[in-house]
Amino acid sequence: MPRYAVNAGGERHVFSDLKTVMACASPRRSGDELAGLAADSELHRVAARMVLADLPLTVFLSEALVPYEEDEVTRLIVDGHDRVAFAPVSHMTVGQFRDWLLSYAATSEVLAALAPGLTPEMVAAVSKLMRNADLIAVAAKCRVVTAFRSTLGLPGRLGSRLQPNHPTDDPLGIAASTLDGLLFGIGDAVIGINPATDNVSACVTLLSMLDEVRTRFDIPTQTCVLTHVTNSIQAIERGAPLDLVFQSIAGTEAANRGFGVSLSMLAEAQAAALSLGRGTVGTDVMYFETGQGSALSADAHHGLDQQTVEVRAYGVARAFSPLLVNTVVGFIGPEYLYDSKQIIRAGLEDHCCGKLLGVPMGVDVCYTNHAEADQDDMDVLMTLLGTAGVNFVIAVPGADDVMLNYQSLSYHDVLGLRHLLDLRPAPEFESWLGRMGMLDSTGRLAPLSAGAQPIAHLLGQGA
Numbered sequence: 004m005p006r007y008a009v010n011a012g013g014e015r016h017v018f019s020d021l022k023t024v025m026a027c028a029s030p031r032r033s034g035d036e037l038a039g040l041a042a043d044s045e046l047h048r049v050a051a052r053m054v055l056a057d058l059p060l061t062v063f064l065s066e067a068l069v070p071y072e073e074d075e076v077t078r079l080i081v082d083g084h085d086r087v088a089f090a091p092v093s094h095m096t097v098g099q100f101r102d103w104l105l106s107y108a109a110t111s112e113v114l115a116a117l118a119p120g121l122t123p124e125m126v127a128a129v130s131k132l133m134r135n136a137d138l139i140a141v142a143a144k145c146r147v148v149t150a151f152r153s154t155l156g157l158p159g160r161l162g163s164r165l166q167p168n169h170p171t172d173d174p175l176g177i178a179a180s181t182l183d184g185l186l187f188g189i190g191d192a193v194i195g196i197n198p199a200t201d202n203v204s205a206c207v208t209l210l211s212m213l214d215e216v217r218t219r220f221d222i223p224t225q226t227c228v229l230t231h232v233t234n235s236i237q238a239i240e241r242g243a244p245l246d247l248v249f250q251s252i253a254g255t256e257a258a259n260r261g262f263g264v265s266l267s268m269l270a271e272a273q274a275a276a277l278s279l280g281r282g283t284v285g286t287d288v289m290y291f292e293t294g295q296g297s298a299l300s301a302d303a304h305h306g307l308d309q310q311t312v313e314v315r316a317y318g319v320a321r322a323f324s325p326l327l328v329n330t331v332v333g334f335i336g337p338e339y340l341y342d343s344k345q346i347i348r349a350g351l352e353d354h355c356c357g358k359l360l361g362v363p364m365g366v367d368v369c370y371t372n373h374a375e376a377d378q379d380d381m382d383v384l385m386t387l388l389g390t391a392g393v394n395f396v397i398a399v400p401g402a403d404d405v406m407l408n409y410q411s412l413s414y415h416d417v418l419g420l421r422h423l424l425d426l427r428p429a430p431e432f433e434s435w436l437g438r439m440g441m442l443d444s445t446g447r448l449a450p451l452s453a454g455a456q457p458i459a460h461l462l463g464q465g466a
Contacts, residue, residue, distance in 0.1 A: 007054045016050035022068045024058075025124075026308035027051035028131040030348055034296045034309040034339035041308075056098030056132055060089075063124040069305045069315075075256045075266055080122055080318045089120030100125070101132045104141045104359075111146050118361030123254070126356045127314040135348060135387070138355040142391040145358035149326045150285025151225045151246065153191050153429035155394055156363050161426035162395030163417045164327070164365070165190035168406035172199045174212055180400050181216060182461055187414035188421075188441065188448045191432035192327060192365065192395035193247065193290065195227040199406055206230045207243045214244035220439075220461065223283070223431035225326070227290055232264055232272045239275045246281055247290045247326060248272045254315025257303035266319070273323050284431065287326035292367075293317070294331045295349050296339030309339060310349070314356045321362050327395065328362050330354070332384075333370035334409055343380035346370055350384050354393055365395035369411040378402060378410065385412060389424045396420075418448060 007018040018024045026035060027042040028051035035041040042048035064084070069077045086093075091113075092100055103109055130138065148156040155162045167180030177196060184190055194217070196209055206228045213226035225246040230238075232250040239245050250269060251262050259265060269289070276288035298304040298312040305312075313330070320328045330353040333346040340346045350366050357364030368385045370376040385396065402413035420426070427433050427446070436442050441457045443449040451458060 009050050009053045011050040011053060012046045014046070016047060018051060018054060021062065021066050022307055024051050024054050025068070025128060025131070025311050028055045029308045029310055030131070032295075032309065032339065032345045032349070033337060033341035034299050037338060038299055038304065038309075040306065052132055055128055056096065056101075058097050058128070060095055060097060060100055060125050061093060063122050063128070068124055068307055068311065069255055073256075074305070076254060076259070076315055076319055079266060079322055080315070083322060084122060085119035087120070088117055091117065092120070097125075097128045098132060101129050101137070104129065105137060109141075109144060111144050114145050114359065115361065118359065121360060123314040123318040123356075123360060124311065126359045127311040130310070130352050130356050133355075135351050138351040139387060139391040142351075142355040142358050145392070147358060147361055147363040147394065149287040149363045151282040151287055151326050152223045152284060153225070153431045154284055155192055155326065155429055157430070159426060160429060161389060161393070161417070161421055161424070162192035162365065162429055163189045164192045164329075164395055164397045165194045166197070166397050166399045166404065166411070167194070168197050168399065168404055170199055170406045172205060172209065177209075177212070178216070183400055184398065184414050185222070185461060186441070186451060186458065187418050188428055188436055189398050189414045189417055190222070190224050191429040193225050193227050195229055195249070195290070197229045197407060201230055201234065203234050203237045203241070206234050206238050207241055210238060210243045210245055221435070223435050229292075232268055236272050236275055239279065244281070245276060245279065247288055248276045249290045249292070251292045251297070252316050252319050253293065253297045253301070253303070254312040254319070255298055255303050255305055257305075258298040258301050258312070259319070261301035261303055266322075269323055285326070287324055289323045289325040290327040291320045291325050292329055292331055293320070293353070294335050295353070296335040299339065300335065310352055313353060314360070317357045317360045317362045321360050325363060327365060328357060329365035329367050329395070329397065330357075331367040331369060333374060333376065334367060336371050337374040340374070342375035343370075343377070346374070346376055347380065347384045347387070351387060351391065354388060354391060363394045365397070366393055367397040367411055369397070369409055371409050381410070381412060382416070385416060385420055386423070389420045389426065422447065
C-alpha cells in the first residue's frame with residue numbers, strides 16, 4: 004500500500020493509506036471519533052489536509068477505498084466514471100481542484116458538464132479542504148434541474164417538501180396538516196408522508212388519499228409515501244396512484260443491505276414507476292434520503308469516515324436520475340453529529356458534494372432533542388443553504404414532527420426564507436398559487452383571513 008506522510012509542526016505525520024488520510028482530514032465530528040477514525044489532534048488534522056491537498060485527483064481512480072470485488076457501489080462508481088468529462092481537471096491535485104472550483108472558470112455550465120467525470124471520493128476529498136463559505140460559494144454555482152409535475156432546481160427558486168406526518172396515520176390529521184402547508188405555499192417539491200404503519204395496505208390507502216387531494220385541486224406537484232421500495236413495487240402492482248418511489252440509501256453495499264435494498268431492486272422500482280407515465284413535465288420518479296452516520300451505525304462503513312461514505316451514497320442516487328435527494332442532516336443524532344457546529348458543517352458539505360456530482364440535493368434542516376442544537380441553529384443553516392441554492396427543504400407543522408419525534412423547519416420558516424432571499428416556488432406551483440388567489444400584486448404569498456377565498460376553495464366551500 005502507498006504511504007502518505009508530511010512534516011508539520013515539527014513532527015513527521017505518517018498515514019497508512021488513503022482512507023486514513025481522508026478520515027483524518029475531515030472536520031471534527033462525533034461519529035468519526037466514535038469509530039476511532041478521527042485525527043487525534045488539530046495538528047494531525049492539518050497534516051492530513053496537507054497530504055490530501057497535494058494528491059492528484061487520479062489517485063481516486065487507482066486506489067479504491069472500498070474494494071471493487073466486494074462492493075457493488077464501488078463497481079457502480081468505477082464502471083460509470085466518464086473519463087471524457089473528467090479530462091478538463093484530470094491534471095489537477097485536490098488542492099488545485101479546490102482553487103479552480105472557486106474561480107471564475109468554474110461556471111454553472113462547466114460544472115454541469117464536469118459532474119459525470121467526478122467520483123464521490125474526489126468530491127469528498129475536495130470538500131475537506133473547504134471552509135463553510137467555500138462550500139456555499141461552490142454549491143451556489145451548481146444547478147441540477149429535475150421535473151415530474153413541477154420543475155425543481157431552477158435559479159431563483161426554492162422548493163419545499165410538505166411533510167404532514169401523523170402518529171397514527173389519521174387521514175383527518177394528515178389532511179389538516181396538508182391544508183396548513185398549502186396555505187403557506189409549501190409542497191411544490193413533494194407532499195410526502197412518513198407512514199406510522201409501514202405495510203402495503205397502509206401505503207396504498209395513503210397514496211390514494213394524497214392523490215385525491217392533488218387531483219381535486221389540480222395541484223401541480225407530486226405525492227409520495229416514504230415506505231420501503233418493495234412496498235412501492237407491490238403498491239404499483241395493486242394499481243395504486245404512485246408518483247415517486249422512495250428509498251433510504253447509503254454508500255456501501257453492506258449498508259444498503261441493512262436497508263433491505265440493492266441496486267437491482269432500485270432499478271426494478273424505477274422501471275415500475277416509469278411504466279405508469281404519471282409525470283406531466285418530466286419523468287424523474289425516484290426520491291432518496293441519506294444521512295451521515297447510517298453506514299457506521301450499521302457497522303458497514305469499511306473503515307471510511309462518515310462524510311466520505313455519505314458522498315458515495317450520492318453516487319448511488321446519481322445512477323437513477325432522481326427527482327429529489329435529501330440528507331436528513333441532524334436526524335440520526337449526536338452520536339454522529341454532536342452539536343450545531345457539526346450539523347451546520349455537515350449540511351453544507353452534503354449539499355455541496357451532492358450538487359458537484361449532479362444530484363438534485365435538498366436538506367432536511369433538523370436535529371433531535373438530545374443534540375446540542377436548537378431552532379436558532381436551524382435558522383442559521385436554513386439561511387446558509389438558501390444562499391447556497393439548495394433545491395428544496397422540508398417543512399412540518401410548527402417545526403415539530405410529532406410522528407418521528409425530531410425538530411425540522413416550519414411552514415412559515417420556509418415562507419420567510421423565500422421572502423428574505425427573493426426566492427419563489429417551482430413555476431408550475433407558483434402559477435397554481437396565483438390561480439387560487441393566494442398571491443398579491445407583487446407575486447408574494449399574501450396573508451389570509453379566516454374567510455379568504457383560497458381557504459374556502461381548499462375546504463370545498465367555494466366555487
